[in-house]
Amino acid sequence: MELQAFIQQYTDAVYHAGNPEAAARFIADPCIRHEHGHRVVMSLAENKARIAGFLATARNPRFEYIAELAQGDLYASAYQFTFEADGNETTMSGIEIFKVVNGKITETWNSAAGQGPWG
Numbered sequence: 001m002e003l004q005a006f007i008q009q010y011t012d013a014v015y016h017a018g019n020p021e022a023a024a025r026f027i028a029d030p031c032i033r034h035e036h037g038h039r040v041v042m043s044l045a046e047n048k049a050r051i052a053g054f055l056a057t058a059r060n061p062r063f064e065y066i067a068e069l070a071q072g073d074l075y076a077s078a079y080q081f082t083f084e085a086d087g088n089e090t091t092m093s094g095i096e097i098f099k100v101v102n103g104k105i106t107e108t109w110n111s112a113a114g115q116g117p118w119g
Contacts, residue, residue, distance in 0.1 A: 003070035003100060007077070010105070011063050020051040028104035035110050058083035058090075066093075066118050073100050080117045091117045 006026075013022040029044035042050070055061070061083040068077040080093035094113035098105050 003073075003075040003098075004065075004068055006100060006103075007065075007068075007075050007098060014051060015055070015061050015063060018055050020048045020055060023048050023051055026105055028101070028106045031105055032107040033110060034107065036112060058085055060084050074098070075100065078118060081113075090115075093118045 010023075010026040013019060013025065024044060027044060027047050030041050031044070031047060033040045033042055058081075061081050063079055063081040065077045065079050068075065070076075074097060076095070076097045078093070078095050080091060082089055082091045084090075092113040092115060095111045097109040099107040
């Protein structure tokens with residue numbers, strides 16, 4: 001499996017199409033999220049709810065992968081995304097690493113997204 005294409009398909013099906021239910025095709029149950037200072041084990045239902053919550057506040061998100069690297073079962077990207085909230089368009093950026101095993105995202109490492117595009 002080509003990881004860049006897999007992550008783009010995930011982004012398109014779930015975020016760009018606004019369909020949290022499509023996450024079942026891409027995210028393992030459970031999936032481990034590594035965040036600053038802690039680790040969260042999330043069921044697929046919890047991941048769908050997390051995505052639905054994001055989509056409810058960030059309308060029409062458009063993700064762009066500025067720099068990306070795939071090695072073995074790991075895919076890393078510096079991403080930025082624009083979305084509408086409260087009538088304003090906002091751009092944020094961050095870094096995320098996905099581990100993909102047997103066609104499913106089994107772990108992610110997330111930095112907190114920051115305001116603005118990558119400079």
